[in-house]
Amino acid sequence: xxxxxxxxxxxxxxxxxxxxxxxxxxxxxxxxxxxxxxxxxxxxxxxxxxxxxxxxxxxxxxxxxxxxxxxxxxxxxxxxxxxxxxxxxxxxxxxxxxxxxxxxxxxxxxxxxxxxxxxxxxxxxxxxxxxxxxxxxxxxxxxxxxxxxxxxxxxxxxxxxxxxxxxxxxxxxxxxxxxxxxxxxxxxxxxxxxxxxxxxxxxxxxxxxxxxxxxxxxxxxxxxxxxxxxxxxxxxxxxxx
Amino acid sequence: xxxxxxxxxxxxxxxxxxxxxxxxxxxxxxxxxxxxxxxxxxxxxxxxxxxxxxxxxxxxxxxxxxxxxxxxxxxxxxxxxxxxxxxxxxxxxxxxxxxxxxxxxxxxxxxxxxxxxxxxxxxxxxxxxxxxxxxxxxxxxxxxxxxxxxxxxxxxxxxxxxxxxxxxxxxxxxxxxxxxxxxxxxxxxxxxxxxxxxxxxxxxxxxxxxxxxxxxxxxxxxxxxxxxxxxxxxxxxxxxxxxxxxxxxxxxxxxxxxxxxxxxxxxxxxxxxxxxxxxxxxxxxxxxxxxxxxxxxxxxxxxxxxxxxxxxxxxxxxxxxxxxxxxxxxxxxxxxxxxxxxxxxxxxxxxxxxxxxxxxxxxxxxxxxxxxxxxxxxxxxxxxxxxxxxxxxxxxxxxxxxxxxxxxxxxxxxxxxxx
Amino acid sequence: xxxxxxxxxxxxxxxxxxxxxxxxxxxxxxxxxxxxxxxxxxxxxxxxxxxxxxxxxxxxxxxxxxxxxxxxxxxxxxxxxxxxxxxxxxxxxxxxxxxxxxxxxxxxxxxxxxxxxxxxxxxxxxxxxxxxxxxxxxxxxxxxxxxxxxxxxxxxxxxxxxxxxxxxxxxxxxxxxxxxxxxxxxxxxxxxxxxxxxxxxxxxxxxxxxxxxxxxxxxxxxxxxxxxxxxxxxxxxxxxxxxxxxxxxxxxxxxxxxxxxxxxxxxxxxxxxxxxxxxxxxxxxxxxxxxxxxxxxxxxxxxxxxxxxxxxxxxxxx
Numbered sequence: 001x002x003x004x005x006x007x008x009x010x011x012x013x014x015x016x017x018x019x020x021x022x023x024x025x026x027x028x029x030x031x032x033x034x035x036x037x038x039x040x041x042x043x044x045x046x047x048x049x050x051x052x053x054x055x056x057x058x059x060x061x062x063x064x065x066x067x068x069x070x071x072x073x074x075x076x077x078x079x080x081x082x083x084x085x086x087x088x089x090x091x092x093x094x095x096x097x098x099x100x101x102x103x104x105x106x107x108x109x110x111x112x113x114x115x116x117x118x119x120x121x122x123x124x125x126x127x128x129x130x131x132x133x134x135x136x137x138x139x140x141x142x143x144x145x146x147x148x149x150x151x152x153x154x155x156x157x158x159x160x161x162x163x164x165x166x167x168x169x170x171x172x173x174x175x176x177x178x179x180x181x182x183x184x185x186x187x188x189x190x191x192x193x194x195x196x197x198x199x200x201x202x203x204x205x206x207x208x209x210x211x212x213x214x215x216x217x218x219x220x221x222x223x224x225x226x227x228x229x230x231x232x233x234x235x236x237x238x239x240x241x
Numbered sequence: 242x243x244x245x246x247x248x249x250x251x252x253x254x255x256x257x258x259x260x261x262x263x264x265x266x267x268x269x270x271x272x273x274x275x276x277x278x279x280x281x282x283x284x285x286x287x288x289x290x291x292x293x294x295x296x297x298x299x300x301x302x303x304x305x306x307x308x309x310x311x312x313x314x315x316x317x318x319x320x321x322x323x324x325x326x327x328x329x330x331x332x333x334x335x336x337x338x339x340x341x342x343x344x345x346x347x348x349x350x351x352x353x354x355x356x357x358x359x360x361x362x363x364x365x366x367x368x369x370x371x372x373x374x375x376x377x378x379x380x381x382x383x384x385x386x387x388x389x390x391x392x393x394x395x396x397x398x399x400x401x402x403x404x405x406x407x408x409x410x411x412x413x414x415x416x417x418x419x420x421x422x423x424x425x426x427x428x429x430x431x432x433x434x435x436x437x438x439x440x441x442x443x444x445x446x447x448x449x450x451x452x453x454x455x456x457x458x459x460x461x462x463x464x465x466x467x468x469x470x471x472x473x474x475x476x477x478x479x480x481x482x483x484x485x486x487x488x489x490x491x492x493x494x495x496x497x498x499x500x501x502x503x504x505x506x507x508x509x510x511x512x513x514x515x516x517x518x519x520x521x522x523x524x525x526x527x528x529x530x531x532x533x534x535x536x537x538x539x540x541x542x543x544x545x546x547x548x549x550x551x552x553x554x555x556x557x558x559x560x561x562x563x564x565x566x567x568x569x570x571x572x573x574x575x576x577x578x579x580x581x582x583x584x585x586x587x588x589x590x591x592x593x594x595x596x597x598x599x600x601x602x603x604x605x606x607x608x609x610x611x612x613x614x615x616x617x618x619x620x621x622x623x624x625x626x627x628x629x630x631x632x633x634x635x636x637x638x639x640x641x642x643x644x645x646x647x648x649x650x651x652x653x654x655x656x657x658x659x660x
Numbered sequence: 661x662x663x664x665x666x667x668x669x670x671x672x673x674x675x676x677x678x679x680x681x682x683x684x685x686x687x688x689x690x691x692x693x694x695x696x697x698x699x700x701x702x703x704x705x706x707x708x709x710x711x712x713x714x715x716x717x718x719x720x721x722x723x724x725x726x727x728x729x730x731x732x733x734x735x736x737x738x739x740x741x742x743x744x745x746x747x748x749x750x751x752x753x754x755x756x757x758x759x760x761x762x763x764x765x766x767x768x769x770x771x772x773x774x775x776x777x778x779x780x781x782x783x784x785x786x787x788x789x790x791x792x793x794x795x796x797x798x799x800x801x802x803x804x805x806x807x808x809x810x811x812x813x814x815x816x817x818x819x820x821x822x823x824x825x826x827x828x829x830x831x832x833x834x835x836x837x838x839x840x841x842x843x844x845x846x847x848x849x850x851x852x853x854x855x856x857x858x859x860x861x862x863x864x865x866x867x868x869x870x871x872x873x874x875x876x877x878x879x880x881x882x883x884x885x886x887x888x889x890x891x892x893x894x895x896x897x898x899x900x901x902x903x904x905x906x907x908x909x910x911x912x913x914x915x916x917x918x919x920x921x922x923x924x925x926x927x928x929x930x931x932x933x934x935x936x937x938x939x940x941x942x943x944x945x946x947x948x949x950x951x952x953x954x955x956x957x958x959x960x961x962x963x964x965x966x967x968x969x970x971x972x973x974x975x976x977x978x
Contacts, residue, residue, distance in 0.1 A: 052860060078862035090857035092850050094918055103850045106843050108862025158862060322939050328891045328898045330938055333699060336692040336818070337939050354802070357893030361807050362691070365816070381804040425792065427802055427895060454789075 003066070005030040005193050006051070006162055010060035013046055020046040021057065022217040028195065030161070033188055035208030035225070036197045039237055042214040044197045045087075048164045051195075052084040053077045065161070078108035083160035087167045089147040091139040097150060098122050098135040101157040108158035122157060129153040129183055145176045152183055156192075163187060164195045169203055177203055213237065276315040276585075278575075279344030281334040281359070283351055286326025291564055292351050294557040295373060296321070298565035301547050302572040312579050320344050324355055331358035339366060345585050348571060349373050351564070353427065360384065369578075369590045371571045372612075374564065376428055379612045386591040387612035390571035392529055394617020395609045399435040402476060404621035404645035405503045405525065406439045409474050412656050416473030416499055420449035422463060422487075423478035423504075432478035432504040440476070448472050457483065460490035467496070474500045481507030485517065492520045499657035502526035508624075511560040515632040521624035523658045528622045530566050530603055531641040533651040541602040544569055560636055570601035621645040623654060670837065674830050681826045685819040694822040696939075698890055700931040701825040702883050706904070707911035707923035708829075708836045709879030714909065715917025716845060717872045718852025719769070723780030725905035726787045727757045727877045731884025732899050736797050736805065739888075746824060746886065753885035754878040761877020765870045788900040802895025805888045821886055828886075832879050833924055839875075840920040848872060849918070880908075907931075910954045916964025925965050 008026040012019070021043045028034055036044050049055040051062060053074035061070045069077050083104075092100050101122040105113050113121060126132040129149045134142070139150060148168050155163050165184065169177045181203055188194050198204045204211070204225075211228045213221040215237040221228055228234055283292035303317050311317050320342045324330040331350065338344045339362070347363060349356045349372040356375040360382045363370045372378065372389045377397045379387045394400030409416050419440045423433035430452070440447055448470040453463055464487065467475060475498040477487050484505035491501060502525040507513050509528050514521065530536055532545075548561045558565075575590075577599055582589045599606040609615040622641040627634065634640055642652035685694075706728060714720050731753035738744050738752050768779040797803050807817050814820045839845045847868050850858035859865045888894045907930070915926025933949055961968050 054856070054860075073864075073866075074859040075862050075864045078860055084860050086857065086860075090854040092853035092857065094849060094853050099846075103846060103858065103863065104861040107847060107864075110862070154857075154861060325903075325938075327901065327903065328893055329699065329887075332818075332890060333692065333695040333935065334939065336690075336695045340690040340692045354893060354895060354898060357804060358891045361817075361892050365809070381806070425799075426897075430799070 004028055005032075005065055007063040008047075008051065008060070009063070011047070011050055011057045011062065012059040013043075013050060013055060013057045019217050021050070023060070024214075024217075024219055026212060026219065026222075028162070028193055030193055031188065031191050032193050033207055033209045034193070034195045035204040035211045036195055036214065037199075037204060037211060038214035038220075041216075042237075043217040044214055045166065046217075047214065048084065048166060048195065048197065052082055052164060075107070078104070078158055078160075079111065081159070081161035082164070083108070083155040083158045083162065084164045085151040085155045085166060085168055087170065089151040091142070091147060091150055091154075093138075093140040095139055096136050097126065097131055097139050097142070097153075100139050100150060100154055101125055104154055104158035108160075112159045125153050125157050128186060129156070130179070145172055145179065148172070148180060149183065152180070152187075156187060160192055162193045162195070164197075166197050167199065168196075169198060169200055181207060273311075273315040275318040276312050276346075277318050277320050277342065277344040278346045278348060278572075279320045279335075279338030279342060280348045281322050281324040281331055281338075281350040281355065283326040283355060284323040286324075288326045288352050288355070290557055291374075292326075293555060294552065294561060294565050295351050295568035297551050297555065297557065298544075298548055298561070298568035299572055301544065301551065302569050302576075306572075306576055312576060313583065313585070324350055326352075326355065328354050328358045331355055332362060335359045335362045339368075346575060346579075348575065349375070351568075353378055357381075360387075367587055369575075369587050369594065371575055373568055373571055376431055377613075384612070385595075385610075386587065388571075388574065388594055388608050389613050390567045390574070390603075390606070392567075392603070392614045392618035394619065395611060395613050395615060396617075397435075397613055398431050399438050400617035401432050401527065401619055402436040402439050402503055403617065404527070404619060405436070405474075405476060405500070406443045406445070408525065408621055408645055408654060409445070409500055410443050412499070412654075417446060418448045418470070418472045419445045419474040419476060420467045420470060420472035420498070421447060421476050421478075422449065422467060423452050424455050424457075424480055424483050425452040426455045426480065428506070429478035429480065429483075429504070433476075436476045436478065436503065440474075445474065453483070455480070455483075458486065460486040461493060463487075464490040464494045464496060467498075468494055472498055474498060476503035477501075478504035479506065481510065481513060484508055485513060488517055488520050488524065495659075497659050499659070500525055501658045509563040511558050511562075511632050511635060514627075514635050515630065518629040518631070519627050521627050523623060523625070523655050525621055525623045525644065525654070525658070528563070528620045528641065529618075530562055531620065531622055531638075531643060532562065532636065533638045533641065533643050533649075535643060535649045535651045536604070538602055538604045539600065541566055544602050559632065562635075566603050570603045570606065573601045574599045574606060618646065618649070620649060623652075625652075625655065670834075674834060678826060678830055681823060685814055685823060689815055691816055691818050694816075694818045695890075696935045698818070698822055698825050699935060700928065701822075701829045702887065702890075703907055703911060703931040704829050704924055704927035705825075705832050705883035706880060706908040707915070707927040708832045708920075709876045709883065710908040711912040711917055711920075711923040712836060712839065712848075712879070713872045713876040715912050715922065716840065716848040716852065717869060718848075719869065719872070720777050720909070721780035722777055722905060722909070723764075723782070723784035723787075724876060724880055725908055726784035726900060727760060727880035728884040728887070728904065728908075729791070729896070729899035730760060730787060731757050731881030732887040732894055733791055733794075733797050733884075734881065735885040736803055736888050736894060739805065740796070740803075746889075750824075750828070750882055750885040753881040755881075757881025757884075758874045758878030760881075761873040761875070762870055764877070765873030769866065769869045769873070784900065784905070788896050791899075792896045798895065802893055802898075803888075805892050805894070807889055807892060817889075821890055824886055828882055832882070833920070835875070835879075836923075837920040844868060844871065907950060910950050912964075914953055914957045914964055916966025918963070919966045922964050922966045929965070 004027040006028040008024055011021055011024040013021040038044055050057045061068055105118050105121055126135050131149055169180050184194055208225055211225055213234050220233045221231045282296050283289055307316050322334045324334055347368055351373045353375040356372050356378050364384050369386045374391045421433050421436050423429040449467050484507035505526050508526050548565050552559055552561060578590045578593045582593050607615045621644045623644055625642055627640055643649045644654050710724050734753045734756045735749040738749055764783055768776055771779055793799055811817050811820045847863045850863050851865050855865055911926035911930050912923035914930060916922030
């Protein structure tokens with residue numbers, strides 16, 4: 001693999017006496033599709049919080065495109081190209097769908113966007129996501145699946161090089177899951193590396209080129225989906241002894 | 242073609258107009274234009290209790306003067322607005338009174354904070370400004386048409402406590418030491434500053450001199466600290482809640498001073514007097530008027546009877562000894578000046594008010610050149626024989642003996658305080 | 661500044677109002693109107709200022725009126741010390757209160773929601789206590805300000821104060837409007853709607869929040885600087901008056917917090933009503949007016965008057 005876009009080395013995170021992450025090692029190549037799986041409470045969300053900057057890890061380092069971002073606040077990481085969508089969508093409710101996208105375009109993607117092209121760029125993203133016809137609707141009145149799409153649209157509007165998608169498909173119907181998958185694949189097609197946390201196995205298996213499995217704060221497996229299925233440690237983690 | 246609805250509306254309008262016109266025509270034509278006196282008063286907010294009491298007294302004056310035919314043959318009307326104890330409301334109110342309501346005379350609101358903001362306005366228009374209970378307001382403005390009805394005296398800050406220390410000087414053996422304690426707020430600090438000056442001039446040694454935050458509720462530590470210095474005299478400058486607290490704490494701790502009191506606001510109010518009862522005994526404190534035989538000025542008993550009747554159920558001091566007589570008096574002064582000069586010329590009124598000794602319900606009133614009383618009449622009264630839980634006892638003489646000034650003395654001091 | 665036709669209209673209206681104000685001073689001498697309108701203008705500046713932190717950024721704060729009081733006392737102190745003319749006093753108050761806003765923001769902005777609101781209240785009390793003990797400005801006794809008898813250009817001092825306040829009010833409205841429509845304003849709105857999401861979208865939330873508190877502080881200070889000259893007697897109790905604080909919160913909430921014109925409408929409506937009631941009905945009603953309006957609007961029209969108008973316009977489109 002050419003130089004990894006993201007290098008997580010020895011990352012640990014403790015909350016009081018509880019160790020949420022213990023010496024995580026992870027590499028991600030540019031445009032790679034990585035699935036992050038593991039039982040509930042294994043530390044997946046904590047890990048991506050550390051990657052996106054919502055939390056600061058106690059030990060280890062996070063290097064993005066050769067730059068150590070361990071101590072940077074989330075907005076700086078966003079400017080560098082690390083985007084993150086939330087499990088429970090967090091739209092800017094007082095704004096329309098289009099205005100929601102203006103924020104990341106004007107802030108995170110500021111260095112990569114021309115001022116007069118902001119609205120045009122936003123509409124382009126909405127077209128890709130499939131929300132163009134809702135551009136001027138209030139973001140507060142969207143359906144569940146449209147809110148998930150908006151969440152991804154906002155992440156995409158930041159013109160990232162890495163997108164961390166946190167359970168974007170939870171609770172959606174089968175056809176809705178396919179819609180979201182299509183969007184993520186299209187995104188990836190444009191050169192955005194994706195880390196996907198997901199419990200819907202068919203989605204992860206179909207989407208990821210590589211899987212990383214966490215259990216109780218430790219990485220227990222890292223390989224292709226086919227290898228991971230057959231990995232006895234993974235089986236044990238999910239199903240017990 | 243006029244629709245039925247339109248016709249009906251027009252008919253109603255015409256009828257209303259006719260009715261109104263008729264009322265106007267049949268209304269009695271007054272012989273003379275009313276004479277308007279304008280002011281703002283704290284009817285809501287922190288000083289509302291005092292403000293409402295003052296207004297009651299002022300309305301009694303208005304009824305009295307109108308019974309006598311009004312002023313200059315014109316019925317007296319009040320134009321007043323609530324300043325809500327907010328200084329920022331005072332300038333708009335006075336500018337409206339003068340420029341829109343076009344009042345003929347103005348008087349002040351109650352309290353320093355509400356008097357001061359009106360000063361530049363009345364000064365610009367060169368108006369006579371009778372004022373109700375503001376401490377040393379004119380020290381800053383030096384306005385020659387300001388007349389303060391509070392009997393503090395030509396040097397208000399020191400006159401306030403002079404009596405207390407002169408009484409102390411008369412005692413045998415002479416006391417040596419004094420404790421001065423005051424609330425950290427405007428009036429109290431001024432009073433304490435004056436007390437300090439008077440104490441030093443009299444040769445007393447100040448052994449305790451501290452302030453307490455206005456929000457203090459527990460006064461025992463303060464009294465204990467004072468008691469530790471064993472002062473002969475204790476001068477307190479405080480507001481009603483503090484005054485109550487200090488008196489109670491002094492009794493609790495068993496303060497051994499020989500004289501205790503001085504500048505405690507609140508001990509003049511009927512409700513507080515009833516509440517504290519015998520705890521007040523032998524305290525020597527300031528007051529402005531008490532129902533002692535030496536202060537039975539013409540008209541004051543009649544006024545108080547009217548006031549006490551009007552005050553029922555209004556949430557104001559039921560006895561009304563402290564402020565209301567003075568609220569009546571500051572209008573009496575104006576009344577006499579207008580009647581004597583037979584004019585509303587502010588210059589003539591001011592000249593008359595400076596040179597005259599007025600006869601009012603609070604006695605003779607003579608103003609000095611700075612608008613304060615030419616001679617101080619801050620009384621030092623001592624509480625005596627106070628029975629528990631009885632407000633009516635304060636309505637008559639014998640419970641607040643006037644010790645100072647000599648001219649109004651109604652009894653001798655009981656000294657020391659802690660018998 | 662002149663990005664579009666809306667801007668042009670706005671500046672023309674502003675200029676017209678300013679000129680009209682000046683014209684009025686040269687024709688109408690009745691002082692009452694100037695004193696009444698002064699109070700409304702002061703309320704407008706404070707409502708606009710509060711709204712920058714409370715409405716645009718979504719950080720409701722109860723201590724903002726303390727900046728007003730510090731602005732007043734800064735003017736008093738400098739007037740006593742150096743006798744500087746009004747424009748300098750205003751600039752100094754803006755600087756002092758802006759810095760204070762920055763400092764206070766830095767200390768409290770790491771708190772969220774209710775905790776932030778309470779912290780701001782605590783700060784106001786601390787400041788009042790400090791002033792209560794500062795003898796140079798009269799401490800608890802208060803301080804008198806003597807105003808000049810004659811002023812150039814105007815027939816009375818209150819007219820001068822009126823023009824000063826009018827200019828300051830129009831200026832603060834212009835700043836608020838510019839902010840509302842600017843990139844920073846959109847960042848503030850994002851923070852208000854969802855601070856975590858805003859941060860992840862690249863909005864430097866701490867920096868923008870500090871800009872917000874600094875601007876709010878400076879504007880409140882500007883509203884306070886001419887106040888001592890209006891009332892001529894200032895003491896901590898009246899300067900730090902709770903009613904003033906409540907007004908500066910209620911007016912934007914009634915007018916509408918998301919839009920720059922909301923606090924202006926709220927201040928004109930509520931402030932105007934209060935002034936009228938003071939000199940007409942003049943009873944406890946005056947104290948009640950703000951409370952009742954606030955409760956009505958918060959329960960029935962949380963978006964404020966601006967929100968009501970927007971809804972009505974949308975309905976008309978259909």
